[in-house]
Every structure is written in structure tokens, then in C-alpha cells.
Amino acid sequence: MTSLEQRYRRLLAWYPKEHRAEHADEMLAVLLAGSAADQRRPAVRETVDLARGALAIRLRRALVGESGRLWLAAFNIAALIGSIVLLLNPLHRTLVAIIDLVDALLPGVRWTVMPSEPVGIAFVLRYLALVLPYALIVVLAWLGRKKAAAVCAWVWVVMDAWYETTARFRFAPGALSYLGAGDLWDAAPRLLPVVLVAAMLTLAPSPGPAPLGSRRLLVWTSAFVATLVLQKMHFAPLPLMIVAAIVVVLAARSRTGRRVLVVMSPLVIREFVSGIWLESIVVALAMAILGAALWLTRFAPPAVLPGTGGGSRRPEEDASPAA
Amino acid sequence: MQEPTFLILTALAAGPQHGYGIITDVLAISDERVRLRAGTLYAALDRLQGEGMIETDREEVVDGRARRYYRLTSEGAARLAVETERLRRNVETAASRLSRRPRMTTEPGTLGAFFRTAAVAGGAS
Numbered sequence: 001m002t003s004l005e006q007r008y009r010r011l012l013a014w015y016p017k018e019h020r021a022e023h024a025d026e027m028l029a030v031l032l033a034g035s036a037a038d039q040r041r042p043a044v045r046e047t048v049d050l051a052r053g054a055l056a057i058r059l060r061r062a063l064v065g066e067s068g069r070l071w072l073a074a075f076n077i078a079a080l081i082g083s084i085v086l087l088l089n090p091l092h093r094t095l096v097a098i099i100d101l102v103d104a105l106l107p108g109v110r111w112t113v114m115p116s117e118p119v120g121i122a123f124v125l126r127y128l129a130l131v132l133p134y135a136l137i138v139v140l141a142w143l144g145r146k147k148a149a150a151v152c153a154w155v156w157v158v159m160d161a162w163y164e165t166t167a168r169f170r171f172a173p174g175a176l177s178y179l180g181a182g183d184l185w186d187a188a189p190r191l192l193p194v195v196l197v198a199a200m201l202t203l204a205p206s207p208g209p210a211p212l213g214s215r216r217l218l219v220w221t222s223a224f225v226a227t228l229v230l231q232k233m234h235f236a237p238l239p240l241m242i243v244a245a246i247v248v249v250l251a252a253r254s255r256t257g258r259r260v261l262v263v264m265s266p267l268v269i270r271e272f273v274s275g276i277w278l279e280s281i282v283v284a285l286a287m288a289i290l291g292a293a294l295w296l297t298r299f300a301p302p303a304v305l306p307g308t309g310g311g312s313r314r315p316e317e318d319a320s321p322a323a
Numbered sequence: 324m325q326e327p328t329f330l331i332l333t334a335l336a337a338g339p340q341h342g343y344g345i346i347t348d349v350l351a352i353s354d355e356r357v358r359l360r361a362g363t364l365y366a367a368l369d370r371l372q373g374e375g376m377i378e379t380d381r382e383e384v385v386d387g388r389a390r391r392y393y394r395l396t397s398e399g400a401a402r403l404a405v406e407t408e409r410l411r412r413n414v415e416t417a418a419s420r421l422s423r424r425p426r427m428t429t430e431p432g433t434l435g436a437f438f439r440t441a442a443v444a445g446g447a448s
Contacts, residue, residue, distance in 0.1 A: 023365060025389045030342040030361045046360060053362025057369050 005032060007041050014054035016061055063296055072205060074259030075293050077217075079200040079207035080141045081260070082267055083153070084221055086197055087138050090130040092228040097124045099229070133159075137197075141207040142214070149207060153198035160194055189279050193267055196286055200263075203293040211256050220247060263289055324406045330357055331367055332376065332395060332403040339380035339394040342368075368393065376402055 008031045012024050031046070042050075063071060100119045133156045140149035201207055209217040227243045251257030266286035269278075327349070334340060334348040346359045359367075371377045376399030380392040395403070 019365075019369065023391075026342050026391050027361050027365055029385075029388050029390065030346065030364070033343045034346065034361070046362075049360040049362035051362070053364075053366040056366040060370060060373065 004035060004039055004041065008032070011042060011047060011050045014051060016054075016058055019057055019061075059295065063292070068296060070256050071259050071292075071296055073211045073256050074263050075200065075204040075296075076207050076210055077212055077256070078260050078263035079197070079204040080138070080209055080217070081264065082193075082197040082200050083134065083137045083141050083149070084217075085267060086193060087131065087134040088224055088228065090127055090134055091225060094124060094127040094131050095225070095229050097127050137201070141201060142209065144206055144208045146201065146204070146207055150198065150201040153194070153201050157191065157194050157198050161191055164190060192279070192283070192286075193270060196267055196270075196290075199286075199290050200293070203290055263293075265289075324402070327357060327359060327363060328367055328371070329403070329406060331359075331364070331371070332399055332406075335377060335393060335395040336400065336403060339392040341383075341390045341392050345393070371399065375399070 005028065008028055009024070012020060012027060015024070031042075097119075101121065101124055104119045133152065137149050137152045137156065140152060223243055224240070227240050248261065251261055266282050266289065269285070270282050330349045330352055331345055333352055334345045337348075340348060342361070342364060346364060349357055349359050368377065372379075372393075375396055377393050378396050380394040383390045383392070
């Protein structure tokens with residue numbers, strides 16, 4: 001055994017075991033046949049090429065097939081759920097403003113304690129104006145209009161960035177967040193969720209409720225909204241965290257659900273952390289997940305995609321009975 | 324379909340070949356332009372096998388080493404045919420448009436030549 005052959009064999013150790021068992025000998029033969037007579041060690045370009053090949057085969061094995069199909073389905077649901085999560089905050093504020101207004105108009109009925117924010121039809125309309133763009137994104141994503149949803153989300157990112165950096169004090173203070181205006185760098189953490197959802201809508205092959213089913217997603221969204229409103233009205237039977245915990249436990253029971261949790265993790269962690277280091281970790285995590293989505297949608301063979309393509313348009317038919 | 328994939332399938336369209344045979348064949352088909360390396364080739368073979376476009380034909384032992392031959396499946400042949408048809412249409416369109424382009428027989432800088440060229444090019448596109 002020549003030393004060149006030994007060196008090639010060492011490089012082939014990067015390949016998955018079962019691929020090596022099947023192909024190591026013939027790859028070695030190809031490598032040796034292509035080498036110069038007096039060559040002592042693998043060329044750099046050859047080494048890089050082998051590393052790239054090994055990576056491609058490992059990624060394909062890890063993501064393509066059943067597992068890859070589930071990941072794609074998870075990206076599709078996560079893009080929709082992400083836009084719903086963005087909708088929840090302004091929707092909650094609008095509903096609370098409406099309740100406060102009704103409360104003020106009917107003094108005999110006191111549903112809530114003293115309203116924390118100014119009351120009036122103008123405030124309801126102001127919050128409603130924030131609901132509309134998010135609602136539009138959700139509806140488009142729900143209907144499987146991927147391109148339109150993504151474009152709307154990015155337009156909203158730009159408008160949100162403009163609002164965060166320049167217009168905050170001229171418009172509704174505290175409508176999007178309680179912090180003061182600043183430059184784009186300061187605003188970046190607050191923009192992160194919208195940017196994430198816009199990126200997810202762009203990269204997911206066909207966002208929609210496909211494997212979950214429209215009805216179930218609608219029920220859970222309503223449960224969240226109801227909990228938020230009931231909390232305001234002080235007879236919340238279930239605190240929000242418990243509803244969230246139930247959803248997480250239910251999701252963790254299915255294979256797609258666990259993947260959805262992973263894909264959603266940057267958005268969820270973002271809700272609980274602050275500080276530049278943790279934000280950086282969230283961003284890194286989000287980049288990794290979005291990178292994987294990009295790779296998967298680009299390189300996964302179309303043969304593994306059936307069910308996710310047209311599925312979002314006919315969610316009820318695709319809804320699995322269990323989980 | 325990317326060019327290396329197209330060339331690998333084209334190499335196998337003539338008949339079963341082993342790894343190094345594919346590399347030399349692709350080099351010949353592409354006029355020495357595409358030199359596949361082992362890592363690229365075997366990643367492509369792995370993917371094509373996963374997609375059902377190629378399959379193992381037979382194994383031989385040469386110099387004490389297993390040499391595996393690959394062949395095109397009917398699905399692979401169909402995909403190659405579709406891609407070839409697509410490329411053929413592109414080539415024919417490009418060729419016919421190029422042939423309709425006027426040669427610059429008159430003096431190039433004159434105004435008349437410019438307008439003739441612009442009119443023909445506008446009509447062809």
C-alpha cells in the first residue's frame with residue numbers, strides 16, 4: 001500500500017460509514033487513477049472536493065427522505081405560526097382597547113379593573129391599524145399565497161424599521177413596544193421577530209397549515225387570543241404560560257411537531273431573553289435554521305416533496321387524524 | 324439540471340460505466356472543459372441513485388479492487404430526454420436568431436447601418 005493510497009483512505013474517513021463500505025474501494029481507484037505517477041500526497045483542490053462531497057452526502061442522508069419531508073412540513077407550518085404569533089400582540093391590544101371602550105360606555109358593567117391605557121375609539125382604530133398588516137400576512141400565508149405573504153412581510157419589515165427609527169414619537173408611542181426610539185442598531189432586536197417571519201415565509205416552500213389542519217390551528221389560535229383577553233378581564237382560567245406549555249407538550253408528541261418547535265425556537269427564545277449576547281445566539285440559531293431551510297428547499301430532490309406542494313391549499317385533506 | 328449532472332447522465336446514456344470511465348467520458352463530451360473530481364462525482368452519483376435516475380449495473384474485480392458499473396434507469400433516461408429537449412429548443416432559438424442578425428457589410432458608423440440593424444434586431448426579438 002503506497003503512502004498516497006493511505007492518505008486518500010484517511011480523507012475518505014469523512015464519508016458516512018455505509019457509503020464508505022459500499023464505495024470506498026472504487027473511489028480510491030478513481031482517485032489513484034487520476035493521480036500523477038510521482039504524486040506523494042492529495043492535492044489541495046482534491047481534498048476540498050472530497051470534503052465537500054462528504055458534506056453533501058451526509059446532509060442528504062440526514063435531511064432527505066422521510067426526515068427531510070417532515071422538516072419541510074415543519075418549515076411550512078412554522079412560517080404560518082410565526083406570522084400568527086406576530087399578529088397576537090396587536091390583536092390582543094385591539095381587543096383590550098375595545099373592552100376598555102365598552103367598559104367606559106357602560107359604567108354599570110365593570111369587566112376590568114381601571115384601564116391601563118387611554119380609552120377611546122381613536123385608540124381602538126390605532127391598534128386596529130397595526131392588526132391589519134399582520135392579519136394580511138397571516139391570511140395570505142394560510143391560503144398558501146407564499147409570494148404575496150413574503151412580499152407583504154418584507155414591506156412591513158421596512159415600514160417597521162422606519163417606524164422604529166424615525167417615526168416612533170410622531171405616531172402611537174408604545175403601540176409596538178415600550179422602548180424609546182433609536183437608530184437601526186438599537187431597533188434591530190425589536191425588528192428581529194418580523195425579519196425572522198419574513199425570512200421564513202420566503203424560504204418555506206409552501207407555507208400553510210398542511211399537516212396540522214386548518215381547524216386545529218384555528219382552535220389553538222383562538223385559545224391563545226381568548227386567554228390573552230380573559231387575562232385582561234381578570235377571570236383567566238388558565239394563565240398564558242400554561243396554554244403555551246400545553247401546546248408545546250402536544251407538539252412534542254409528533255415528529256413534525258418536534259421539528260416545528262426547533263424551527264420556532266429562535267422566536268420563542270427571543271420572547272424570554274434580552275442582552276446582546278443572548279440576542280446574538282438567537283440570531284445565530286435563526287441563521288442556522290434558515291440556512292438549513294434554504295439548503296433543503298434547494299437541494300432536496302422534488303421526489304420527496306409531494307404533499308407539501310399542493311397540501312397547503314387543501315389543508316383539511318392533508319390533516320393527519322392523530323397527534 | 325446542472326451541467327455536471329447532465330454530463331454524467333449523458334455519459335451513462337451510451338451504456339454502463341464505472342467511476343473513472345464516467346470522468347474520462349465527461350471530459351471527452353465536454354471538450355476537456357469539465358473535469359469531474361472524485362468527491363463531486365460520488366456526491367452526484369449518490370444523489371442520482373437516491374432519485375432513482377441511475378442504478379448499479381454490475382461489479383467487477385480489477386487489480387484486487389471492486390469496480391462498480393452504473394447504468395441509466397428508464398426514469399433517468401426520461402429526465403435526460405426532457406432536459407435535452409429543453410436545451411435543444413434554447414439552442415435552436417438562439418441559432419435562428421443569430422442567423423437572422425444582419426452582417427455588418429456596410430460601413431459600421433453610418434447612421435443608415437445603425438437604423439437597419441436596430442430595425443432587424445427589434446423585429447427578431
